Amino acid sequence: MRIDIISVLPELMESPFQTSILKRAVDKGLVEVHFHQLRNWSINKHRQIDDEPYGGGAGMVMMIEPLDKCISELKSQREYDEVIYLTPDGVTLTQKISNTLSIKNNLIFLCGHYKGIDQRVRDLHITKEISIGDYVLTGGELAACVLADSIIRLVPGVLNDEQSALTDSFQDDLLSPPIYTRPENYKGLEVPKILLSGNFAKIEEWRHDEAMRITKEKRPDLLSK
DSSP: EEEEEEEEGGGGGGGGGGGGHHHHHHTTTEEEEEEEEGGOOOOOOTTTOOEEOOOOOOSOEEEEHHHHHHHHHHHHSSSEEEEEEEEEEEEEHHHHHHHHHOOEEEEEEOBBBTBBHHHHHHHHTTTTESSSSSOOOOOOOHHHHHHHHHTTTTTTTSSSSHHHHHHHHTTTTOOOOOOOSOOOTTTTTEGGGGGGOOHHHHHHHHHHHHHHHHHHHHHHGGGOO
8 A cells, every 4th residue: 555645744744654553564565655745846936835815814725736736746656546635624534434445555645734725626636535523633634644544554464463453443333342451350340250251252242232332322323323
C-alpha cells in the first residue's frame, strides 16, 4: 500500500510514522507513506496557496491551482484507488470504512486547512470525503494520521497477531468485552472464573454476551444498524 499525503504542514505528521506499529509497517515495506508540501506547487515566489473567498466572508480558502497541479502530478505517476479529502463535512469514519480502505493499493489524503478548499478541487479530484468527528481542527493533518493508523494496522503482516484486529471494537458492530490478564486476584478483584475454565466455547459465548451487554449500555445505536 502507498499513501500520499498533501499538506501545508507535513512536518506535523512525521512523528506518528516514526514509532510503534506505523513505523513497523513502513520498515517491513508493507506500506509507503509520502508527504507532499503543497507550497511546492504554489503560484508565485511567495509560495502562496490560499486567497480570500469570492463573495466575501471570514478566513482564507486553499486555491484550486496548486491543489490541481499537485494531485494531477501524482495521478500521472500511478493510478489511485481513492483521493480522500479530510474535512468536517465528510462522512464520519467507521471501522467498515477503514476495513474497505485497508485493501486498496494507492491512496491520496488531502489535508484541508484555513476555511477549506476551492469547491472545484472537490468536483475535479476528490472521490471520498471523510471526517473523524463532529468538531473542527486547525487542519486535516491530525485527521489524516488517525485515518492512516486505522487503515495501516489492518494491512496483513503489520500486526504480529493478525487475529487481533478481527476482534477489535466495531468489527461486528459491537464493542469489545472486558479483558483481563495476570494476576487472577488483585486487591480482592477477581478475574471471571469462566476465563480460567479452559472451555473455549463457553468463553466465546461469555465474551459475546458481555459485548452485547456493554454495547447496549454504551452504544445502543450500533445495534440498530
